[in-house]
Amino acid sequence: MRRDYVHGHHRRERQRLHDQAGALVDLLHGDTKYPKGSRVLEAGCGVGAQTVTLARRSPGAAFVSIDVSAASLAAARRAVDLARLDNVEFHQADILDLPFASASFDHVFVCFVLEHLSDPAGALARLRGMLKPGGTLTVIEGDHGSTYFHPDSAAAHAAIQCQVALQAEAGGNALLGRQVYPLMVGAGLEDVRVSPRMVYVDASRPDLVDSFTKKTFIAMIEGVRHSAIAAGLTTTRRFSAGIRDLRRATRADGVFCYTFFKGVGRTVVSSRPSRSAA
Amino acid sequence: MRRDYVHGHHRRERQRLHDQAGALVDLLHGDTKYPKGSRVLEAGCGVGAQTVTLARRSPGAAFVSIDVSAASLAAARRAVDLARLDNVEFHQADILDLPFASASFDHVFVCFVLEHLSDPAGALARLRGMLKPGGTLTVIEGDHGSTYFHPDSAAAHAAIQCQVALQAEAGGNALLGRQVYPLMVGAGLEDVRVSPRMVYVDASRPDLVDSFTKKTFIAMIEGVRHSAIAAGLTTTRRFSAGIRDLRRATRADGVFCYTFFKGVGRTVVSSRPSRSAA
Numbered sequence: 001m002r003r004d005y006v007h008g009h010h011r012r013e014r015q016r017l018h019d020q021a022g023a024l025v026d027l028l029h030g031d032t033k034y035p036k037g038s039r040v041l042e043a044g045c046g047v048g049a050q051t052v053t054l055a056r057r058s059p060g061a062a063f064v065s066i067d068v069s070a071a072s073l074a075a076a077r078r079a080v081d082l083a084r085l086d087n088v089e090f091h092q093a094d095i096l097d098l099p100f101a102s103a104s105f106d107h108v109f110v111c112f113v114l115e116h117l118s119d120p121a122g123a124l125a126r127l128r129g130m131l132k133p134g135g136t137l138t139v140i141e142g143d144h145g146s147t148y149f150h151p152d153s154a155a156a157h158a159a160i161q162c163q164v165a166l167q168a169e170a171g172g173n174a175l176l177g178r179q180v181y182p183l184m185v186g187a188g189l190e191d192v193r194v195s196p197r198m199v200y201v202d203a204s205r206p207d208l209v210d211s212f213t214k215k216t217f218i219a220m221i222e223g224v225r226h227s228a229i230a231a232g233l234t235t236t237r238r239f240s241a242g243i244r245d246l247r248r249a250t251r252a253d254g255v256f257c258y259t260f261f262k263g264v265g266r267t268v269v270s271s272r273p274s275r276s277a278a
Numbered sequence: 279m280r281r282d283y284v285h286g287h288h289r290r291e292r293q294r295l296h297d298q299a300g301a302l303v304d305l306l307h308g309d310t311k312y313p314k315g316s317r318v319l320e321a322g323c324g325v326g327a328q329t330v331t332l333a334r335r336s337p338g339a340a341f342v343s344i345d346v347s348a349a350s351l352a353a354a355r356r357a358v359d360l361a362r363l364d365n366v367e368f369h370q371a372d373i374l375d376l377p378f379a380s381a382s383f384d385h386v387f388v389c390f391v392l393e394h395l396s397d398p399a400g401a402l403a404r405l406r407g408m409l410k411p412g413g414t415l416t417v418i419e420g421d422h423g424s425t426y427f428h429p430d431s432a433a434a435h436a437a438i439q440c441q442v443a444l445q446a447e448a449g450g451n452a453l454l455g456r457q458v459y460p461l462m463v464g465a466g467l468e469d470v471r472v473s474p475r476m477v478y479v480d481a482s483r484p485d486l487v488d489s490f491t492k493k494t495f496i497a498m499i500e501g502v503r504h505s506a507i508a509a510g511l512t513t514t515r516r517f518s519a520g521i522r523d524l525r526r527a528t529r530a531d532g533v534f535c536y537t538f539f540k541g542v543g544r545t546v547v548s549s550r551p552s553r554s555a556a
Contacts, residue, residue: 145426146535150456152423178428181480182531196478196535202459204471253460257424257474257537 024212027197028111028140028260029053036060038106041130043095043123044068044113048076054109055085064105066093095123102129111140114183118171124187134269137189138262143177146198146259147217149249156249159221159242162228169231177261189265201256213256218246302490305475306389306418306538307331314338316384319408321373321401322346322391326354332387333363342383344371373401380407389418392461396449402465412547415467416540421455424476424537425495427527434527437499437520440506447509455539467543479534491534496524 032054034040038061045051045065055063065088067073073090080088093099095110095117108127114120128137144164149156167174176183181194201208222243228234234242249256310332312318316339323329323343333341343366345351351368358366371377373388373395386405392398406415422442427434445452454461459472479486500521506512512520527534 143426145430146424148421148423148456150460152453175430178426178533178535181482181533182428185481185531193482194478194480196476198474198476198537200472200474202472203463204459253463255456255459257456259476259535 024197024199024216024260025053027199028262029057032057032109032138034058034061034107038062039064039104040107040109041100041105041127042066043108043110043127044116045076045090046072046112048072048079050109050111051076051088052079052083052085055080055088056083059085059087061087061107063088064091064100065089066091066095066098068092068094096126098126098130100130103132105130106132106135108135108137110138112142114139114180115141115167115174115176116170116172120173120176120179120183121186124183124189128187128189128267131267133267136264136266137184137187138264139180139184140197140260140262141177141180142174142258142260144174146177146257148257149246150253150255151245151248153242153245153248155238155241156245157242158234159228159239159246162233162239163221163224165233166224166227166231177259180261180263184263184265187265188267190268192263192265194261194263197260197262199256199258199260201250203252203254209250209256212258213250214247217256217258218243218250221246302475302477302494302538303331305477306540307335310335310387310416312336312339312385316340317342317382318385318387319378319383319405320344321386321388321405322394323354323368324350324390326350326357328387328389329354329366330357330361330363333358333366334361337363337365339365339385341366342369342378343367344369344373344376346370346372374404376404376408378408381410383408384410384413386413386415388416390420392417392458393419393445393452393454394448394450398451398454398457399461399464402461402467406465406467406545409545411545414542414544415462415465416542417458417462418538418540419455419458420452420536420538422452424455424535426535427524428531428533429523429526431520431523431526433516433519434523435520436512437506437517437524440511440517441499441502443511444502444505444509455537458539458541462541462543465543466545468546470541470543472539472541475538475540477534477536477538479528481530481532487528487534490536491528492525495534495536496521496528499524 040061040063042051042054042063042065045067051065070092073092077090108130110127117123144160147160164174181192184192199212201213225239228239229236248254318339318341320329320341320343323345329343348370351370355368386408388405395401422438425438442452459470462470477490479491503517506517507514526532
């Protein structure tokens with residue numbers, strides 16, 4: 001697994017991830033609740049932006065949250081402590097080399113992680129192996145190709161494309177959201193159901209203009225400015241024009257659209273030969 | 279108003295519009311119902327694909343459906359007769375030159391029409407003038423820039439771009455959906471609320487693969503093949519490659535996404551000075 005994280009690990013990025021979680025909690029996680037007594041693996045918890053939401057929404061479930069980055073885990077632990085949650089256990093571990101027995105979890109949750117992996121199919125297959133029969137696997141991913149806005153702007157699309165290119169260079173795929181369904185089916189999950197979660201932002205929704213368009217999306221693109229210029233993907237001038245045009249879409253007559261994809265599938269409850277014969 | 283209709287007026291196109299309406303009825307019209315006794319203007323009814331749905335869902339409302347094309351109106355009349363509906367009256371008329379008294383309708387409905395007009399803002403302002411105080415105006419439009427799919431394909435995007443270019447040449451805008459909010463606010467409507475209606479299609483939804491991706495969207499793009507080649511926008515080979523790649527997205531591991539935008543706004547109920555002062 002590639003350890004490069006296109007967004008970086010700075011404090012501003014941690015704040016962005018927490019802002020993002022705040023704005024999108026209901027849209028993305030409103031329908032995720034795990035029953036009392038269930039053991040849930042959160043694979044790739046990062047700084048804990050989703051961990052806090054998950055653990056709070058399912059207080060009776062026991063979460064095991066893993067990440068490859070010790071620094072991210074430390075931040076996640078602090079976030080969980082700050083939220084006074086005691087149903088999360090953290091482990092530093094790689095999704096492709098999990099230190100758990102197979103079929104040892106009731107559910108698996110993976111959010112904004114597959115997009116950063118060079119082998120998302122392999123990762124999903126391994127995560128599926130962690131599930132007990134009948135357990136669910138939940139995947140949430142964005143898709144930068146779902147971004148469009150008014151006024152339209154080639155410069156803004158080019159700035160977004162810098163992020164897509166850098167993420168691809170690091171072995172990831174910023175357009176992964178649309179592939180959640182085939183990836184989950186390919187990993188052998190059953191009853192896969194994918195639903196798009198579109199964030200539509202116009203001036204009648206000032207909270208989303210601020211928390212999503214500005215503080216989540218534009219902040220994310222702005223975050224690759226230096227890497228993109230250093231990599232020769234753009235110039236200071238062109239990148240600034242793109243950011244300016246993205247900001248233009250946050251004005252009173254502007255519109256901004258982005259879509260996340262959430263998939264839920266389950267492992268087959270193995271039927272016994274005697275039963276199938278019956 | 280331009281009278282060129284980018285999709286043409288052939289029988290196959292009429293069938294496509296009816297298939298489209300069938301597939302999308304709930305998604306687009308499920309929340310549109312007009313009260314008994316209300317008088318509703320449907321502006322640009324075309325072949326009646328929406329008229330039948332509207333009139334059936336609001337049996338107590340009286341619809342006045344207009345279109346500039348006599349041929350389309352005749353088809354719409356047949357569709358309404360076939361559905362045994364008696365609450366629709368047809369008039370051949372131009373949105374920019376309406377033969378009705380101002381403030382003579384309780385509600386106005388306009389669907390897949392603004393995208394074909396060179397002055398959508400002017401059309402909306404005129405339609406707003408038809409409304410009694412407190413009446414609602416409903417707008418539904420697609421946006422071809424909201425189209426993305428898996429596997430991704432530059433050839434498929436180029437084929438879609440042919441449709442966008444032809445529509446622009448005819449004075450329209452195939453990317454209008456994202457502008458519904460600013461257009462409605464600009465036309466002086468109040469309490470404008472726009473909601474995206476995203477059509478997400480994967481193999482777990484075979485009805486949509488057939489009725490939407492194949493029979494609505496790909497059929498629409500396929501419909502501009504000859505005009506696009508004649509206009510020098512593409513070649514037979516490149517266009518065919520684009521259609522082939524769009525079809526590729528209808529296979530078991532394919533995904534297709536498209537978004538419509540629905541806006542509802544109302545005219546102000548003029549407040550009397552005595553009341554504001556109270």
